[in-house]
Amino acid sequence: MNGKEWGEAWQIAAVYIGTVVGAGFATGREIIEFFTQYGAAGTAGVAVSGFLFTWGGARLMVMARRIGASSYDELNRYLFGKMISPFVTLVMTAMIAGVTAVMIAGAGAVFEEQLGWTREAGVVLTLILALIIMLFDRKGLFGINVFVVPMMVLFSAIAFVKTMMAGELCRPDMAAADYSLKAVLSPFSYAAFNLAMAQAVLVPLAHEATNERVVKRGALLGGIVLTILLLVNHTVLLSFPHKNGYDIPMAEVVHTFFAVLYWFYVLIIYGEIFTSIIGGLFGLERQVRVWVPLRGKWLAMLLVALFAAVSPFRYGELLSFIYPLFGYISLGLLWLLWRRRLPRQ
Numbered sequence: 001m002n003g004k005e006w007g008e009a010w011q012i013a014a015v016y017i018g019t020v021v022g023a024g025f026a027t028g029r030e031i032i033e034f035f036t037q038y039g040a041a042g043t044a045g046v047a048v049s050g051f052l053f054t055w056g057g058a059r060l061m062v063m064a065r066r067i068g069a070s071s072y073d074e075l076n077r078y079l080f081g082k083m084i085s086p087f088v089t090l091v092m093t094a095m096i097a098g099v100t101a102v103m104i105a106g107a108g109a110v111f112e113e114q115l116g117w118t119r120e121a122g123v124v125l126t127l128i129l130a131l132i133i134m135l136f137d138r139k140g141l142f143g144i145n146v147f148v149v150p151m152m153v154l155f156s157a158i159a160f161v162k163t164m165m166a167g168e169l170c171r172p173d174m175a176a177a178d179y180s181l182k183a184v185l186s187p188f189s190y191a192a193f194n195l196a197m198a199q200a201v202l203v204p205l206a207h208e209a210t211n212e213r214v215v216k217r218g219a220l221l222g223g224i225v226l227t228i229l230l231l232v233n234h235t236v237l238l239s240f241p242h243k244n245g246y247d248i249p250m251a252e253v254v255h256t257f258f259a260v261l262y263w264f265y266v267l268i269i270y271g272e273i274f275t276s277i278i279g280g281l282f283g284l285e286r287q288v289r290v291w292v293p294l295r296g297k298w299l300a301m302l303l304v305a306l307f308a309a310v311s312p313f314r315y316g317e318l319l320s321f322i323y324p325l326f327g328y329i330s331l332g333l334l335w336l337l338w339r340r341r342l343p344r345q
Contacts, residue, residue: 005214011142012205012218016057017225018145018275019198021152027106027269028237028250031230033324034190036237038183045187046231052191054223059337060199061206061215066343070207071287072199079336093287095326096200100280106273114266126274133278141282148271153229155268159254160232163239188334189327196330200283212345
């Protein structure tokens with residue numbers, strides 16, 4: 001691969017990471033919900049999810065590219081068949097819209113809990129910024145992720161090192177294992193859920209990529225970085241005794257262990273929430289184009305206006321209900337990704 005192809009692979013990886021590392025991941029709530037509450041068993045779950053992200057992301061994108069799919073509806077037709085796929089696409093569209101709504105509510109929570117603004121003001125500002133980025137189409141999607149993702153990696157590493165230096169890393173009293181059925185299923189539902197949500201943006205990216213080599217390399221890079229980020233953040237949260245009392249526990253971790261960088265870290269958390277909002281809107285816009293004869297800025301404006309309706313909902317309540325439910329619904333996608341034959345080139 002030449003330098004241009006590596007650059008494109010990194011852009012795909014950054015969008016993959018940025019779409020998954022959204023409101024729930026960056027704030028820590030999602031990691032607690034699927035991993036940290038299970039203690040040491042959650043650490044094993046992180047390894048399982050990491051493998052599924054790397055394998056599943058590559059398989060999903062290569063499969064989409066080989067069948068010529070430009071939207072997740074076309075991939076669903078191949079995976080689920082012509083009879084069931086319209087229903088699956090409808091459910092998936094509702095799920096992506098619901099998760100994007102959670103992320104917009106998460107942006108409002110950042111402004112309310114960390115900055116002292118009203119939730120509604122945070123939501124309105126986020127939607128205005130999202131509309132501006134959406135008007136730049138793919139350039140806006142790549143640009144925001146390539147900027148924010150390296151910052152998130154850097155600050156996750158700093159949080160890990162600082163927690164370790166403070167002697168708080170994974171004390172024995174904080175790592176009790178829960179081996180219940182829910183704990184065993186959790187990494188599978190988490191990976192399935194995120195792959196289902198990410199396919200809205202990964203399918204059109206795979207379709208528009210230069211070649212399959214770039215797609216495979218982008219998925220591999222994205223999966224590896226996601227695994228590292230997940231493990232680092234899970235370990236830090238496992239070491240924090242008051243994690244369940246906050247909508248945004250990672251911000252409180254940073255505030256506790258190195259307050260000097262607190263405000264910059266809040267900005268990074270907001271940036272990661274924002275990248276997932278853009279990813280969700282981008283995927284929905286590509287799908288809605290198939291159904292509605294609207295183009296460009298008008299469709300982006302319509303989607304942003306529709307999502308303005310989420311401002312009354314609270315982030316923590318939405319995430320705790322919607323994410324686990326969507327995770328179990330998405331297990332069918334993971335199963336079919338494994339079972340369906342990969343078309344020849």
